[in-house]
Amino acid sequence: MTQNLMCERHLELVISTLVLGEHEGGFLKPSTLSAVSAASSFGKDNSISILLGGSGSDLKKAALHAASTHPVISQVLVADANILMHPLAEPWADLVHLLQKKGAYSYIISASSSFGKNVLPRAAAILDVSPITDVIEISEPYLFVRPIYAGNALCTVRYTGLDPCMVTIRSTSFPPSSIPTAVESSAAPISQVDLSTFNKETGGKSRWLKLTSQETDRPDLGNARIIVTGGRGLKSAENFKLLDKLAEKLGAAVGATRAAVDANFVPNDLQVGQTGKIVAPELYMAFGVSGAIQHLAGMRDSKVIVAVNKDPDAPIFQVADYGLVADLFEVIPELIEKLPEKK
Ligand SMILES: Cc1cc2nc3c(=O)[nH]c(=O)nc-3n(C[C@H](O)[C@H](O)[C@H](O)COP(=O)(O)OP(=O)(O)OC[C@H]3O[C@@H](n4cnc5c(N)ncnc54)[C@H](O)[C@@H]3O)c2cc1C
Numbered sequence: 001m002t003q004n005l006m007c008e009r010h011l012e013l014v015i016s017t018l019v020l021g022e023h024e025g026g027f028l029k030p031s032t033l034s035a036v037s038a039a040s041s042f043g044k045d046n047s048i049s050i051l052l053g054g055s056g057s058d059l060k061k062a063a064l065h066a067a068s069t070h071p072v073i074s075q076v077l078v079a080d081a082n083i084l085m086h087p088l089a090e091p092w093a094d095l096v097h098l099l100q101k102k103g104a105y106s107y108i109i110s111a112s113s114s115f116g117k118n119v120l121p122r123a124a125a126i127l128d129v130s131p132i133t134d135v136i137e138i139s140e141p142y143l144f145v146r147p148i149y150a151g152n153a154l155c156t157v158r159y160t161g162l163d164p165c166m167v168t169i170r171s172t173s174f175p176p177s178s179i180p181t182a183v184e185s186s187a188a189p190i191s192q193v194d195l196s197t198f199n200k201e202t203g204g205k206s207r208w209l210k211l212t213s214q215e216t217d218r219p220d221l222g223n224a225r226i227i228v229t230g231g232r233g234l235k236s237a238e239n240f241k242l243l244d245k246l247a248e249k250l251g252a253a254v255g256a257t258r259a260a261v262d263a264n265f266v267p268n269d270l271q272v273g274q275t276g277k278i279v280a281p282e283l284y285m286a287f288g289v290s291g292a293i294q295h296l297a298g299m300r301d302s303k304v305i306v307a308v309n310k311d312p313d314a315p316i317f318q319v320a321d322y323g324l325v326a327d328l329f330e331v332i333p334e335l336i337e338k339l340p341e342k343k
Pocket of ligand 1: 230231233234257272273274275276288289292293310314328329
Protein backbone atom coordinates (compact mmCIF):
# COMPACT_ATOMS: atom_id res chain seq x y z
CA MET A 1 0.00 0.00 0.00
CA THR A 2 2.71 2.45 1.10
CA GLN A 3 4.83 1.25 -1.76
CA ASN A 4 1.99 1.89 -4.26
CA LEU A 5 1.52 5.38 -2.90
CA MET A 6 5.22 6.12 -3.16
CA CYS A 7 5.21 4.72 -6.65
CA GLU A 8 2.32 6.99 -7.64
CA ARG A 9 4.06 10.04 -6.15
CA HIS A 10 7.22 9.13 -8.00
CA LEU A 11 5.27 8.85 -11.25
CA GLU A 12 3.77 12.26 -10.65
CA LEU A 13 7.26 13.76 -10.54
CA VAL A 14 8.30 12.21 -13.83
CA ILE A 15 7.46 14.71 -16.54
CA SER A 16 8.20 14.18 -20.16
CA THR A 17 7.79 16.66 -22.97
CA LEU A 18 7.75 16.24 -26.72
CA VAL A 19 8.78 19.35 -28.66
CA LEU A 20 7.67 19.44 -32.30
CA GLY A 21 10.83 20.64 -33.99
CA GLU A 22 11.15 22.68 -37.15
CA HIS A 23 14.40 22.81 -39.05
CA GLU A 24 15.79 24.54 -42.11
CA GLY A 25 19.10 24.09 -43.90
CA GLY A 26 20.25 21.58 -41.27
CA PHE A 27 19.57 23.78 -38.25
CA LEU A 28 16.76 24.05 -35.74
CA LYS A 29 14.66 27.14 -36.29
CA PRO A 30 14.92 29.74 -33.49
CA SER A 31 11.18 29.27 -32.82
CA THR A 32 11.87 25.62 -31.90
CA LEU A 33 14.51 26.75 -29.43
CA SER A 34 11.86 29.04 -27.95
CA ALA A 35 9.59 26.01 -27.55
CA VAL A 36 12.47 24.23 -25.75
CA SER A 37 12.88 27.29 -23.55
CA ALA A 38 9.16 27.16 -22.68
CA ALA A 39 9.33 23.38 -22.08
CA SER A 40 12.10 23.91 -19.57
CA SER A 41 9.59 25.72 -17.30
CA PHE A 42 7.40 22.61 -16.91
CA GLY A 43 9.51 21.36 -14.02
CA LYS A 44 13.04 20.42 -13.04
CA ASP A 45 12.68 16.67 -13.65
CA ASN A 46 11.42 17.10 -17.15
CA SER A 47 12.77 14.91 -19.88
CA ILE A 48 12.59 16.94 -23.10
CA SER A 49 12.59 15.13 -26.45
CA ILE A 50 12.66 16.94 -29.78
CA LEU A 51 10.88 15.39 -32.73
CA LEU A 52 12.34 16.12 -36.17
CA GLY A 53 10.87 14.87 -39.41
CA GLY A 54 11.88 14.82 -43.05
CA SER A 55 14.64 13.02 -44.87
CA GLY A 56 18.10 13.38 -46.35
CA SER A 57 21.22 15.14 -45.20
CA ASP A 58 19.38 18.19 -43.87
CA LEU A 59 17.51 16.03 -41.39
CA LYS A 60 20.72 14.34 -40.23
CA LYS A 61 22.44 17.68 -39.80
CA ALA A 62 19.47 19.16 -37.94
CA ALA A 63 19.41 16.13 -35.61
CA LEU A 64 23.09 16.67 -34.77
CA HIS A 65 22.41 20.34 -34.20
CA ALA A 66 19.45 19.53 -31.91
CA ALA A 67 21.48 16.95 -30.00
CA SER A 68 24.25 19.37 -29.17
CA THR A 69 22.33 22.62 -28.99
CA HIS A 70 21.46 22.54 -25.31
CA PRO A 71 21.85 20.14 -22.36
CA VAL A 72 18.16 20.46 -21.40
CA ILE A 73 17.36 18.34 -24.47
CA SER A 74 17.36 14.70 -23.33
CA GLN A 75 16.70 13.01 -26.64
CA VAL A 76 16.32 13.71 -30.36
CA LEU A 77 13.72 11.63 -32.18
CA VAL A 78 14.14 11.41 -35.93
CA ALA A 79 11.24 10.41 -38.16
CA ASP A 80 12.72 9.72 -41.55
CA ALA A 81 10.02 9.76 -44.25
CA ASN A 82 9.59 11.85 -47.40
CA ILE A 83 6.00 12.67 -46.48
CA LEU A 84 7.29 14.53 -43.40
CA MET A 85 9.58 16.81 -45.39
CA HIS A 86 6.77 19.31 -45.79
CA PRO A 87 4.66 20.83 -43.03
CA LEU A 88 1.45 18.99 -43.91
CA ALA A 89 -0.85 18.71 -40.91
CA GLU A 90 -2.29 15.26 -41.67
CA PRO A 91 0.85 13.07 -41.64
CA TRP A 92 2.44 15.13 -38.88
CA ALA A 93 -0.63 14.82 -36.65
CA ASP A 94 -0.63 11.04 -37.26
CA LEU A 95 3.05 10.96 -36.30
CA VAL A 96 2.37 12.86 -33.06
CA HIS A 97 -0.43 10.39 -32.29
CA LEU A 98 1.93 7.47 -32.88
CA LEU A 99 4.60 8.97 -30.61
CA GLN A 100 2.14 9.74 -27.84
CA LYS A 101 0.98 6.11 -27.88
CA LYS A 102 4.59 5.00 -27.46
CA GLY A 103 5.95 7.76 -25.22
CA ALA A 104 2.94 8.79 -23.07
CA TYR A 105 4.24 12.35 -22.84
CA SER A 106 2.98 14.76 -20.18
CA TYR A 107 3.29 17.71 -22.57
CA ILE A 108 3.48 18.20 -26.31
CA ILE A 109 4.60 21.67 -27.31
CA SER A 110 5.40 23.62 -30.43
CA ALA A 111 5.94 27.21 -31.46
CA SER A 112 2.88 29.13 -32.61
CA SER A 113 4.31 29.15 -36.13
CA SER A 114 2.26 28.26 -39.23
CA PHE A 115 3.50 24.70 -38.72
CA GLY A 116 2.57 24.52 -35.03
CA LYS A 117 -0.78 26.21 -35.53
CA ASN A 118 -1.55 23.73 -38.28
CA VAL A 119 -0.34 20.48 -36.73
CA LEU A 120 -0.88 20.73 -33.00
CA PRO A 121 -4.68 21.35 -32.87
CA ARG A 122 -5.21 18.51 -35.35
CA ALA A 123 -3.07 16.16 -33.27
CA ALA A 124 -4.93 17.32 -30.15
CA ALA A 125 -8.26 16.44 -31.78
CA ILE A 126 -6.96 12.95 -32.61
CA LEU A 127 -5.74 12.54 -29.02
CA ASP A 128 -9.05 13.97 -27.72
CA VAL A 129 -7.52 16.72 -25.60
CA SER A 130 -8.03 20.46 -25.71
CA PRO A 131 -4.94 22.40 -26.83
CA ILE A 132 -3.90 25.67 -25.22
CA THR A 133 -2.67 28.01 -27.91
CA ASP A 134 -0.57 31.14 -28.15
CA VAL A 135 0.79 30.91 -24.62
CA ILE A 136 2.93 33.87 -23.53
CA GLU A 137 3.70 32.83 -19.95
CA ILE A 138 3.90 29.59 -18.00
CA SER A 139 3.09 30.59 -14.40
CA GLU A 140 3.06 27.03 -13.02
CA PRO A 141 3.45 23.69 -14.78
CA TYR A 142 -0.27 23.57 -15.77
CA LEU A 143 -1.08 27.28 -15.55
CA PHE A 144 -0.76 29.35 -18.69
CA VAL A 145 -1.28 32.97 -19.71
CA ARG A 146 -2.51 33.73 -23.22
CA PRO A 147 -3.76 36.90 -24.91
CA ILE A 148 -7.40 37.23 -25.95
CA TYR A 149 -9.38 39.94 -27.77
CA ALA A 150 -6.46 40.79 -30.07
CA GLY A 151 -4.11 41.14 -27.12
CA ASN A 152 -6.34 43.56 -25.21
CA ALA A 153 -6.82 41.16 -22.31
CA LEU A 154 -4.76 38.33 -20.86
CA CYS A 155 -6.45 35.12 -19.86
CA THR A 156 -5.02 32.70 -17.29
CA VAL A 157 -5.88 29.10 -18.08
CA ARG A 158 -5.40 26.05 -15.88
CA TYR A 159 -5.14 22.75 -17.73
CA THR A 160 -7.05 20.04 -15.89
CA GLY A 161 -7.42 17.51 -18.70
CA LEU A 162 -5.68 14.23 -19.34
CA ASP A 163 -2.16 13.88 -20.67
CA PRO A 164 -0.79 15.13 -22.90
CA CYS A 165 -1.19 18.81 -22.18
CA MET A 166 -0.76 20.31 -25.65
CA VAL A 167 0.53 23.83 -25.96
CA THR A 168 1.65 26.27 -28.64
CA ILE A 169 3.79 29.19 -27.48
CA ARG A 170 4.54 32.62 -28.88
CA SER A 171 8.24 32.46 -29.57
CA THR A 172 8.65 36.18 -28.87
CA SER A 173 7.75 35.48 -25.21
CA PHE A 174 10.26 32.66 -24.69
CA PRO A 175 13.65 33.76 -26.00
CA PRO A 176 16.04 30.82 -26.49
CA SER A 177 18.55 32.68 -24.31
CA SER A 178 16.32 32.06 -21.29
CA ILE A 179 16.85 28.28 -21.42
CA PRO A 180 18.44 27.49 -18.06
CA THR A 181 22.06 26.49 -18.31
CA ALA A 182 23.17 23.13 -17.00
CA VAL A 183 26.59 21.96 -15.94
CA GLU A 184 26.74 18.90 -18.19
CA SER A 185 26.87 19.50 -21.89
CA SER A 186 27.24 16.09 -23.56
CA ALA A 187 25.23 15.62 -26.74
CA ALA A 188 21.76 14.08 -26.41
CA PRO A 189 21.18 10.63 -27.96
CA ILE A 190 19.56 10.53 -31.40
CA SER A 191 16.99 7.77 -31.99
CA GLN A 192 15.10 6.79 -35.13
CA VAL A 193 11.32 6.64 -34.73
CA ASP A 194 9.95 3.23 -35.72
CA LEU A 195 7.64 4.10 -38.62
CA SER A 196 6.63 0.51 -39.47
CA THR A 197 3.01 1.24 -38.46
CA PHE A 198 2.97 4.76 -39.95
CA ASN A 199 1.33 5.47 -43.28
CA LYS A 200 4.19 7.00 -45.26
CA GLU A 201 2.27 7.25 -48.51
CA THR A 202 -0.57 9.68 -48.01
CA GLY A 203 -0.95 13.20 -46.72
CA GLY A 204 -4.71 12.72 -46.32
CA LYS A 205 -6.63 15.34 -48.25
CA SER A 206 -3.66 17.70 -48.50
CA ARG A 207 -0.98 17.61 -51.15
CA TRP A 208 2.27 19.53 -51.16
CA LEU A 209 2.56 21.64 -54.31
CA LYS A 210 5.49 24.03 -53.89
CA LEU A 211 7.20 26.53 -51.67
CA THR A 212 7.41 30.07 -52.94
CA SER A 213 9.81 32.26 -51.04
CA GLN A 214 11.51 35.52 -51.80
CA GLU A 215 15.27 35.58 -51.99
CA THR A 216 16.46 38.38 -49.76
CA ASP A 217 19.52 39.27 -47.71
CA ARG A 218 17.32 40.89 -45.13
CA PRO A 219 16.63 39.31 -41.76
CA ASP A 220 13.47 37.27 -41.38
CA LEU A 221 10.56 39.33 -40.03
CA GLY A 222 10.00 36.89 -37.17
CA ASN A 223 13.61 37.11 -35.88
CA ALA A 224 14.72 40.60 -36.92
CA ARG A 225 16.24 42.89 -34.28
CA ILE A 226 14.90 45.95 -36.11
CA ILE A 227 11.68 46.21 -38.12
CA VAL A 228 10.55 49.18 -40.20
CA THR A 229 6.87 48.96 -40.96
CA GLY A 230 4.80 50.90 -43.45
CA GLY A 231 1.08 51.48 -43.39
CA ARG A 232 -1.50 52.88 -45.76
CA GLY A 233 0.19 56.25 -45.24
CA LEU A 234 2.94 55.07 -47.63
CA LYS A 235 0.29 55.37 -50.38
CA SER A 236 1.83 53.08 -53.03
CA ALA A 237 4.02 50.06 -53.73
CA GLU A 238 6.55 52.44 -55.30
CA ASN A 239 6.81 54.43 -52.07
CA PHE A 240 7.51 51.22 -50.10
CA LYS A 241 10.91 51.23 -51.85
CA LEU A 242 11.77 54.15 -49.56
CA LEU A 243 11.25 51.82 -46.60
CA ASP A 244 13.40 49.19 -48.35
CA LYS A 245 16.26 51.71 -48.52
CA LEU A 246 15.86 52.58 -44.85
CA ALA A 247 15.75 48.87 -43.93
CA GLU A 248 18.95 48.37 -45.93
CA LYS A 249 20.72 51.07 -43.91
CA LEU A 250 19.51 49.69 -40.59
CA GLY A 251 19.91 45.99 -41.40
CA ALA A 252 16.20 45.73 -40.65
CA ALA A 253 13.27 43.66 -41.88
CA VAL A 254 10.32 45.37 -43.57
CA GLY A 255 6.81 44.90 -42.18
CA ALA A 256 3.43 46.21 -43.23
CA THR A 257 -0.10 46.73 -41.98
CA ARG A 258 -3.00 44.78 -43.37
CA ALA A 259 -4.26 47.94 -45.10
CA ALA A 260 -0.94 48.18 -46.96
CA VAL A 261 -1.11 44.48 -47.88
CA ASP A 262 -4.76 44.72 -49.00
CA ALA A 263 -3.84 47.69 -51.20
CA ASN A 264 -1.20 45.45 -52.85
CA PHE A 265 1.70 47.66 -51.79
CA VAL A 266 3.55 44.57 -50.51
CA PRO A 267 3.00 40.78 -50.29
CA ASN A 268 1.01 39.44 -47.35
CA ASP A 269 3.98 37.64 -45.74
CA LEU A 270 5.05 41.08 -44.52
CA GLN A 271 1.85 41.63 -42.55
CA VAL A 272 2.27 42.25 -38.84
CA GLY A 273 -0.68 41.87 -36.52
CA GLN A 274 -3.48 39.69 -35.28
CA THR A 275 -3.85 37.95 -38.63
CA GLY A 276 -0.20 38.41 -39.61
CA LYS A 277 3.09 37.84 -37.85
CA ILE A 278 3.63 38.44 -34.14
CA VAL A 279 6.94 40.23 -33.64
CA ALA A 280 8.90 41.66 -30.70
CA PRO A 281 12.10 43.21 -32.06
CA GLU A 282 14.48 45.49 -30.18
CA LEU A 283 13.31 48.40 -32.31
CA TYR A 284 10.00 48.74 -34.20
CA MET A 285 9.59 51.80 -36.42
CA ALA A 286 6.09 52.47 -37.74
CA PHE A 287 5.59 54.93 -40.59
CA GLY A 288 2.08 55.97 -41.63
CA VAL A 289 0.51 53.35 -39.35
CA SER A 290 -2.61 54.42 -37.42
CA GLY A 291 -2.23 51.79 -34.67
CA ALA A 292 -5.44 49.76 -34.99
CA ILE A 293 -5.79 47.13 -32.21
CA GLN A 294 -5.35 44.34 -34.72
CA HIS A 295 -1.97 45.79 -35.71
CA LEU A 296 -0.90 46.45 -32.11
CA ALA A 297 -1.68 42.80 -31.31
CA GLY A 298 1.30 41.83 -33.44
CA MET A 299 3.92 44.33 -32.29
CA ARG A 300 3.10 45.82 -28.90
CA ASP A 301 5.74 43.64 -27.16
CA SER A 302 8.54 45.31 -29.15
CA LYS A 303 11.21 46.70 -26.85
CA VAL A 304 11.29 50.24 -28.31
CA ILE A 305 8.52 51.55 -30.55
CA VAL A 306 9.00 54.61 -32.74
CA ALA A 307 6.02 56.05 -34.62
CA VAL A 308 5.92 58.67 -37.35
CA ASN A 309 2.44 59.87 -38.22
CA LYS A 310 1.10 63.21 -39.34
CA ASP A 311 -2.03 62.80 -37.17
CA PRO A 312 -1.20 63.69 -33.53
CA ASP A 313 -4.24 61.71 -32.35
CA ALA A 314 -3.22 58.47 -34.09
CA PRO A 315 -3.57 55.60 -31.54
CA ILE A 316 -0.08 54.33 -32.40
CA PHE A 317 1.28 57.17 -30.23
CA GLN A 318 -0.33 55.55 -27.17
CA VAL A 319 2.07 52.60 -27.42
CA ALA A 320 5.06 54.46 -28.88
CA ASP A 321 8.16 55.17 -26.78
CA TYR A 322 9.14 57.89 -29.26
CA GLY A 323 6.56 59.64 -31.46
CA LEU A 324 7.10 62.14 -34.22
CA VAL A 325 4.16 64.08 -35.66
CA ALA A 326 5.48 64.64 -39.13
CA ASP A 327 5.16 63.77 -42.80
CA LEU A 328 6.82 60.40 -43.42
CA PHE A 329 7.85 61.53 -46.91
CA GLU A 330 10.12 64.09 -45.29
CA VAL A 331 11.29 61.94 -42.37
CA ILE A 332 12.29 58.76 -44.24
CA PRO A 333 14.53 60.47 -46.86
CA GLU A 334 16.19 62.47 -44.09
CA LEU A 335 16.83 59.31 -42.07
CA ILE A 336 18.28 57.58 -45.13
CA GLU A 337 20.54 60.54 -45.78
CA LYS A 338 21.77 60.98 -42.22
CA LEU A 339 22.15 57.37 -41.08
CA PRO A 340 25.65 55.96 -41.60
CA GLU A 341 26.17 53.20 -44.17
CA LYS A 342 25.75 49.69 -42.74
CA LYS A 343 29.17 48.10 -42.26
C1 LIG B 1 -10.37 40.57 -38.04
C2 LIG B 1 -9.37 41.63 -38.42
C3 LIG B 1 -8.03 41.30 -38.43
C4 LIG B 1 -7.09 42.27 -38.77
N1 LIG B 1 -5.77 41.92 -38.74
C5 LIG B 1 -4.84 42.89 -38.97
C6 LIG B 1 -3.45 42.60 -38.90
O1 LIG B 1 -3.03 41.46 -38.66
N2 LIG B 1 -2.58 43.61 -39.10
C7 LIG B 1 -2.98 44.90 -39.38
O2 LIG B 1 -2.12 45.77 -39.56
N3 LIG B 1 -4.29 45.18 -39.49
C8 LIG B 1 -5.23 44.23 -39.31
N4 LIG B 1 -6.54 44.53 -39.44
C9 LIG B 1 -6.91 45.85 -40.01
C10 LIG B 1 -6.88 46.97 -38.98
O3 LIG B 1 -8.14 47.06 -38.35
C11 LIG B 1 -6.59 48.33 -39.67
O4 LIG B 1 -7.54 48.52 -40.69
C12 LIG B 1 -5.20 48.42 -40.28
O5 LIG B 1 -4.22 48.03 -39.36
C13 LIG B 1 -4.95 49.86 -40.68
O6 LIG B 1 -3.75 49.94 -41.36
P1 LIG B 1 -2.98 51.33 -41.49
O7 LIG B 1 -2.62 51.81 -40.13
O8 LIG B 1 -1.90 51.14 -42.48
O9 LIG B 1 -4.05 52.27 -42.21
P2 LIG B 1 -4.90 53.48 -41.67
O10 LIG B 1 -5.67 53.11 -40.49
O11 LIG B 1 -5.61 54.01 -42.85
O12 LIG B 1 -3.79 54.53 -41.19
C14 LIG B 1 -2.94 55.21 -42.05
C15 LIG B 1 -2.17 56.21 -41.18
O13 LIG B 1 -1.20 56.85 -41.96
C16 LIG B 1 -1.13 58.21 -41.53
N5 LIG B 1 -0.54 58.97 -42.65
C17 LIG B 1 -1.09 59.18 -43.88
N6 LIG B 1 -0.23 59.89 -44.65
C18 LIG B 1 0.86 60.13 -43.88
C19 LIG B 1 2.08 60.82 -44.12
N7 LIG B 1 2.34 61.39 -45.31
N8 LIG B 1 2.97 60.90 -43.11
C20 LIG B 1 2.72 60.35 -41.89
N9 LIG B 1 1.60 59.69 -41.62
C21 LIG B 1 0.68 59.57 -42.61
C22 LIG B 1 -2.54 58.59 -41.20
O14 LIG B 1 -2.58 59.69 -40.31
C23 LIG B 1 -3.07 57.30 -40.59
O15 LIG B 1 -2.91 57.32 -39.17
C24 LIG B 1 -7.51 43.58 -39.12
C25 LIG B 1 -8.86 43.90 -39.10
C26 LIG B 1 -9.78 42.94 -38.76
C27 LIG B 1 -11.23 43.31 -38.73
